[in-house]
Amino acid sequence: MKEYDCISYQKSGFFSKLIVDYLDEKENLKSLYHRSPKIENFRLQIEEKKQNFPKEYRAILVSSLENQYQKIETSEATKSNIQSLSDENTFTITTGHQLNLFTGPLYFLYKIVSVINLCKKLKQDYPTYNFVPIYWMATEDHDFEEINHFNFKGKKISWKKDSSGPVGRLSTDGLEAAFELFEKELGAGNNAAYLKDIFQKSYLEHTTLADATRYLANELFKAYGLVIVDGDRSELKKIFAPFVKKELLEQTSFHNVNKTNEVLKQYDIQVNPREINLFYIENDLRERIVFENNEYKINNTELRFSDEELLSILEKSPEKFSPNVILRPLYQEVILPNLCYIGGGGEIAYWLELQSNFEENKITFPILLLRNSVLLVTQKQLDKVEKLNLSVSDLFTNQQVLVNNKTAEYSNLTLDFSAQKEFLKQQFVALYEIASQTDKSFIGAVKAQEVKQIKGLENLEKRLLKAEKRIHIDTLERILQLQNELFPNQSLQERKSNFSEFYLEIGNELIEKLIEELHPLKNHFSLITL
Structure with missing residues (x-):
């Protein structure tokens, strides 16, 4: 693997201290989860869930899913997975997400690919069992402002509508305007035609947001046997x-x-x-x-x-x-024969609050796994990375720090005056010795002079750095331009961009690449070349 292929989540700078400590399996957090996400731990998880999940729940779950899938074309892989849930040797791997318009940010795909690939891995290691990838639709959420838009090439495509009640029950009325705007931005070509078609069939030919989202997720992932669950069902709530x-x-x-x-x-x-x-x-x-x-x-x-x-x-x-957010995980684990929940950093953080409540209710706490994170780069962008001699850690570095580091790297001069400041401090040690033998007011004068001279060196250091930046301004601007392309608004690409922007360029190869290259049990940020 080339050096630019990955960076650990811990070193990326985009995860909270809690998640970093969880990934590092810090001792102070071990009481907050049942088992760590290692392949060998799934055997015990399987045995425990098998004992604790009633067989009669399986029949209700399968019946509910068959009802939910009545109105959409279902692949043989998905049908087989739904039927297999009747078998006591079948278990689920689950992720959940809001009903964002047209999937919302890119990481919607990464969550689902993570559950699909973990199911594949588990089948290899535990071949006597079946593993079903689940996408749990957050149909009962209500924060419409969070889900009523997506970004396409820096433009916001929004759905203008008044909303109250659970978002899954929302009528899709009014999405024609969003479709027209998206259609104009897409342009021509086969991939553009597919994106127009799938948007239209999802949102303009289904009456509720839940039905539209189910159709869309099914179209994108039905080949991989994804099963989509809507928990807003009377038979499951019972x-x-x-x-x-x-x-x-x-x-x-x-x-x-x-x-x-x-x-x-x-x-x-x-x-x-x-x-x-x-x-x-x-x-x-x-x-x-x-x-x-x-x-x-x-x-x-x-x-x-x-x-x-x-x-x-x-x-x-x-x-x-x-x-609500506190009890929804319990609901999910009550009605699914689930082994593992895959989520983002914020989700894993709130799941870590919940194990004691699971114990109180005598429900097995799932293994918690951080979803895959990805940076998609074009070959042209990758060529720039190599030409500019950037490492993957450079790409993830704060812009000001990156510019300073690269200026120091390109300069023929030593831009760090630490040695000079240390030498100056040593000179003042002798002055303090003299000051201690005379009037105490002299000590204050020495201290003031030390602060002044150190400050002077620091100002010279800053001016030298600024002067060197001017010399290397062209290269530094190319670096910042590239980083801004890959990190929109200095945020993660996966939190800002929509899948359609990349699907437009390479079509279904986008999902195929994700399925092929992502490894759910490896804690690193992947760079994938399109």
Whole structure:
């Protein structure tokens, strides 16, 4: 592997201290997860989940999925995976994502490729078992502003619409305008025609955002047997109803997660639990359930219920109860025979708050794996990287630091005055010795002179660096231009760009390359040449 092929997540500078410590398996975090993401640990995970996942849940899951897939063309690989979930030797690997317009940022693809490739790896190592890649659609989220747009070649394609209630139930009305804008930007060619067609069929020929997203994800990944799950289903919520009841009556997650957050207080806490971590949902309503004055109240509404009334609704209409970010992982692990959750840094951070709540509810905590991260580069960009003699770590370096480092590298002069400053400090040691033998006011004068001269050297150091930058300005500007191409707004490409920008250039080879080159159990940032 060439030097530019990868950089560790820990050294990339784009992950929090908590995630870096998790990847490094720091001792202080080991109580917060069940098993680390190593291939040998999956055997114990399989055995434990097999014992703890009821067979009757499998039949309900398969029936629900068959119902969800009724209206879309399903590949034989996906059909086979759905049917295999009836078998007690079949397990899932899961990722989840919001219903971003046209997949949103690039890492939507990386999450799904990670679960597909981990399933392949597990099948190689544990051939007597079956492993099904799952994409869990976040259909019950409500933050429309986060998902109503995507970026294409630096332009924002947005869906203008008023929104309330769970986003999965949103009507796709109004997406014609977004399609027209996208169509104009795409231009001509076979790949452009495919992108227009898949956008149109996803969003203009389906009535809800959940149906549109299922169609789109299925079209992109059906060849690899991806199974897409919508948890906003009455039959699946019915399985989860006992845990909802416990949450309502005992507020278990609030107490457990708060205890865990004490362990995590040296880090930035990702999410804080509420007393009740449930929403009450209808088509145009998604509001928190709160307990006040001995009754349950639906926030920002006039709805109020006694214990008996709310539990009666739960029994008859479990689909009206929606877990928030704290409880959604528990819901997922209750209804799926899941071994591992694959997510981004922020997701893994909040999962690390949850194990004690899983233990309280007697549900197996999944292995947590950081998704693959990728930097896509064209051959032309890669040629520039090599011509400019840049390393992969250079590309990930803060721009100011990068410019300073490269200026020092190109210069024939020593731009670091550390030796001169150290020599100066040694001269003042002798002056302090003299000052200690006379009036104390002289010590202050010596100190002031030392500070002044050190400051003078630092200013000279800065002026020399600035002068050398002017000499090498052309090369430095080419470096910054290249870095800005690869890191839009000095952020990760995968968090800003949409897959369509790259699909337009190389078509389905984009997904094929990701499937071929990404290795989910290796903690490095991959550079993939298009």
